Amino acid sequence: MTRLLVLIMGAMATVIFALVVLVILPKSMLSQLQAPPQLKPPSEQELAGRSLYISNGCIYCHTQQVRDPSFTADISKGLGSRPSVPEDYIHDKPHLLGTMRTGPDLFNVGARLPDRNWHLLHLYQPRALVPWSIMPAFPFLFRHKPKADPGDKVLEVPKPFAPGNGVVVVSEEAEALVDYLISLRHDYPAPSNEDQKEVQP
Amino acid sequence: MTETVASPRTQQDSTLEHSKIRVSADEVAAYDHSGRQPVLLGFFIAVVWLLVGTVLGDISSFKFDRPDLLSEQAYLTFGRIRPAHLNVMVYGWASTAMFSISLWLMPRLCRTRLRWATAATAGILIWTLGLAVGTVLLIAGYSDGLEWLELDGQWADPLLVAGAALVGASIWRTLAARRVHHLYVSVWYVAASYPWFLIIFIAGNLPIYQGVESAAVNWFYAHNALGLWLTTINLGLIYYLLPKIIGRPIYSYWLSLVGFWGLALFYALNGMHHLIGGPLPSWMIATSITASIMMIIPVVAVGINQHMTVVGRFGAMRYSPALTLAVIAAMSYTAVSLQGILTALVSVNRITHFTHWTIAHSHLGLYMFVTLSLFGGMYYILPRVLKKEWPSTRLVRAHILLVGGGMILYVVALGIGGVLQGLSLLAPSEGFEVSVTSTRPWLLMRSVAAVIISAGHIVFAYHAYLLAFTHRGSLTRQPPFFELKPVLVKKRAP
Numbered sequence: 001m002t003r004l005l006v007l008i009m010g011a012m013a014t015v016i017f018a019l020v021v022l023v024i025l026p027k028s029m030l031s032q033l034q035a036p037p038q039l040k041p042p043s044e045q046e047l048a049g050r051s052l053y054i055s056n057g058c059i060y061c062h063t064q065q066v067r068d069p070s071f072t073a074d075i076s077k078g079l080g081s082r083p084s085v086p087e088d089y090i091h092d093k094p095h096l097l098g099t100m101r102t103g104p105d106l107f108n109v110g111a112r113l114p115d116r117n118w119h120l121l122h123l124y125q126p127r128a129l130v131p132w133s134i135m136p137a138f139p140f141l142f143r144h145k146p147k148a149d150p151g152d153k154v155l156e157v158p159k160p161f162a163p164g165n166g167v168v169v170v171s172e173e174a175e176a177l178v179d180y181l182i183s184l185r186h187d188y189p190a191p192s193n194e195d196q197k198e199v200q201p
Numbered sequence: 202m203t204e205t206v207a208s209p210r211t212q213q214d215s216t217l218e219h220s221k222i223r224v225s226a227d228e229v230a231a232y233d234h235s236g237r238q239p240v241l242l243g244f245f246i247a248v249v250w251l252l253v254g255t256v257l258g259d260i261s262s263f264k265f266d267r268p269d270l271l272s273e274q275a276y277l278t279f280g281r282i283r284p285a286h287l288n289v290m291v292y293g294w295a296s297t298a299m300f301s302i303s304l305w306l307m308p309r310l311c312r313t314r315l316r317w318a319t320a321a322t323a324g325i326l327i328w329t330l331g332l333a334v335g336t337v338l339l340i341a342g343y344s345d346g347l348e349w350l351e352l353d354g355q356w357a358d359p360l361l362v363a364g365a366a367l368v369g370a371s372i373w374r375t376l377a378a379r380r381v382h383h384l385y386v387s388v389w390y391v392a393a394s395y396p397w398f399l400i401i402f403i404a405g406n407l408p409i410y411q412g413v414e415s416a417a418v419n420w421f422y423a424h425n426a427l428g429l430w431l432t433t434i435n436l437g438l439i440y441y442l443l444p445k446i447i448g449r450p451i452y453s454y455w456l457s458l459v460g461f462w463g464l465a466l467f468y469a470l471n472g473m474h475h476l477i478g479g480p481l482p483s484w485m486i487a488t489s490i491t492a493s494i495m496m497i498i499p500v501v502a503v504g505i506n507q508h509m510t511v512v513g514r515f516g517a518m519r520y521s522p523a524l525t526l527a528v529i530a531a532m533s534y535t536a537v538s539l540q541g542i543l544t545a546l547v548s549v550n551r552i553t554h555f556t557h558w559t560i561a562h563s564h565l566g567l568y569m570f571v572t573l574s575l576f577g578g579m580y581y582i583l584p585r586v587l588k589k590e591w592p593s594t595r596l597v598r599a600h601i602l603l604v605g606g607g608m609i610l611y612v613v614a615l616g617i618g619g620v621l622q623g624l625s626l627l628a629p630s631e632g633f634e635v636s637v638t639s640t641r642p643w644l645l646m647r648s649v650a651a652v653i654i655s656a657g658h659i660v661f662a663y664h665a666y667l668l669a670f671t672h673r674g675s676l677t678r679q680p681p682f683f684e685l686k687p688v689l690v691k692k693r694a695p
Contacts, residue, residue, distance in 0.1 A: 002383055004392075007389055007393060012396065014462075015401065017466075017469070018421070019400070019421070019469075021488060022417055022421045022472060023404060023414075023418050026414050026417050027414050030412065054344055054346035056280045056281065057279065057280020057283060059348070060279070065480055067479065068478055071478065072478055072551055073626065073627045073628070073629055077626075086413045086481065086482070088480065092411065093411045094346040095347075095412060095415040095419065097480075098555075100556075100559070101555035101556070104633050127268070132637055132638055133268070134265055134637060135268060136264060136268055136280070137268070139272060140273065140275040
């Protein structure tokens with residue numbers, strides 16, 4: 001090559017072509033998606049929990065997607081009753097699909113594990129509930145106090161994991177994160193195939 | 202733009218014997234000197250980031266073995282240290298070193314001094330400031346939430362864009378002032394990378410995406426950051442180093458063309474293979490799988506081209522750490538690309554998706570290819586800019602053996618661990634527990650590898666310090682390799 005113009009125009013053409021195919025075209029096609037009626041927009045509390053999920057990097061070990069049963073074991077392993085579809089994510093900004101299953105998928109964790117106290121203790125010390133877990137503990141979402149003040153929610157921590165003295169008090173952040181986790185349930189039927197066809201060219 | 206008249210000599214130009222290109226040593230030294238300030242600054246900053254990123258990577262790795270390690274403070278939690286490791290390595294170490302390499306290559310390849318060198322220096326400083334702000338915010342809990350795009354959109358990203366644009370302006374201004382007729386293949390890669398990076402980085406960071414389109418943009422960016430930025434500049438560097446050190450031309454001009462344009466066309470469409478089986482319209486994923494398979498064309502073209510350039514002269518690797526690392530990096534590029542194509546096939550992806558196989562794959566790419574290529578570039582470039590030779594062959598040998606050996610252990614261990622994890626995630630009778638416990642020994646081995654690699658980085662940083670800030674090597678007045686001294690073997694070759 002001897003001409004700068006060929007280089008710059010060619011280089012621009014390829015990347016802009018990819019941008020159109022993978023970003024601009026899907027954006028306009030997906031903009032017509034309708035939220036399924038059973039999918040509630042997240043509450044303020046759940047959004048606060050979601051931003052804690054982001055800032056503490058849960059995404060690096062947990063996915064939020066159920067894949068097609070024709071080539072994965074996602075559904076037979078109980079991650080959900082159906083593969084996830086674009087409509088399920090309509091309120092997500094940014095997406096939290098994830099790329100690693102170092103920990104289990106959380107797309108339906110609210111249906112699988114609806115117990116608040118389980119989640120709170122699990123966040124404080126995962127190994128108190130799941131001995132083989134390698135999930136980090138999040139003690140910084142809780143407060144250690146000599147004794148509980150009125151209105152404090154005290155977390156019951158089993159002996160080997162409890163601090164030597166004082167009590168463990170649940171913070172608003174931990175409550176918000178648990179609210180978000182429990183809100184993750186997509187057990188309604190997938191929107192009809194008609195709707196899905198619209199996003200196919 | 203100074204367009205000279207096109208001639209049919211294109212092919213001959215690019216396959217000219219180096220001995221026939223009459224460039225005096227003084228002329229080359231003048232080109233090297235013109236970019237001295239930004240080149241040295243960039244390399245210095247890159248090595249600092251390399252050490253920071255190494256510590257972050259080590260902590261992330263150890264946390265898999267001891268999950269309660271450093272978990273008391275929010276800023277030390279795995280979910281913050283791990284993305285900080287990625288961002289520091291990609292934008293701090295690799296990208297800053299790539300700025301320096303581009304700024305050093307362009308004057309030589311355009312046969313003119315570097316233009317707008319001050320803008321390039323400013324660009325590197327602004328970029329570094331942006332990354333420092335972004336990393337501190339990330340550790341403090343302010344993440345944009347998208348892998349590879351975590352850095353804060355308000356405070357960090359504009360600085361990164363400005364920094365890369367300033368360096369790119371210096372590159373393109375130098376290119377416009379070129380005194381050669383023909384554009385060498387390295388110039389295509391290096392010059393195209395800057396507009397590519399700016400376009401994908403801005404497109405990736407626009408806060409206008411929602412739901413699954415946010416996922417599409419995320420992986421459009423993340424894969425292209427690899428394909429149209431990290432890969433391209435390093436391929437440009439390898440295309441420069443191999444023929445230059447061996448002293449014979451690139452094997453085939455046409456294979457270079459196929460490699461470059463094939464990469465530009467297919468790589469840019471690859472991103473959705475990170476979402477195979479995911480909730481995206483299936484035609485998008487199919488497009489990316491197809492483009493991933495098509496990548497075999499540019500990868501094989503580049504592989505053959507570079508192999509045939511070196512073939513018969515592999516013995517020269519004994520004398521040149523830069524050549525050794527460039528050859529290993531070039532081979533790793535072929536290996537990691539073929540592994541990537543394999544992983545994009547649904548039959549393989551159903552096992553390896555969501556597992557540590559992906560981490561092994563990314564380190565084969567970002568380390569065995571990108572980082573080793575950058576080390577090779579620094580071994581070649583720093584003596585020429587500083588006008589003194591690396592002081593110790595022993596430290597060079599220790600560095601290459603530690604990082605090379607450590608990373609082979611890393612990739613093999615995590616690759617095996619990832620496949621075991623993936624098979625367990627697919628096995629209908631096995632609970633999630635098995636996928637965790639079967640991976641743990643391999644994660645421990647990864648931590649061992651991480652320690653070995655870290656030792657290599659300390660050796661390299663110490664050696665670079667000796668070279669740049671002491672006078673130990675300054676007695677060497679001849680250019681590097683004036684005397685053929687074996688670097689990787691103790692005995693002189695027969």
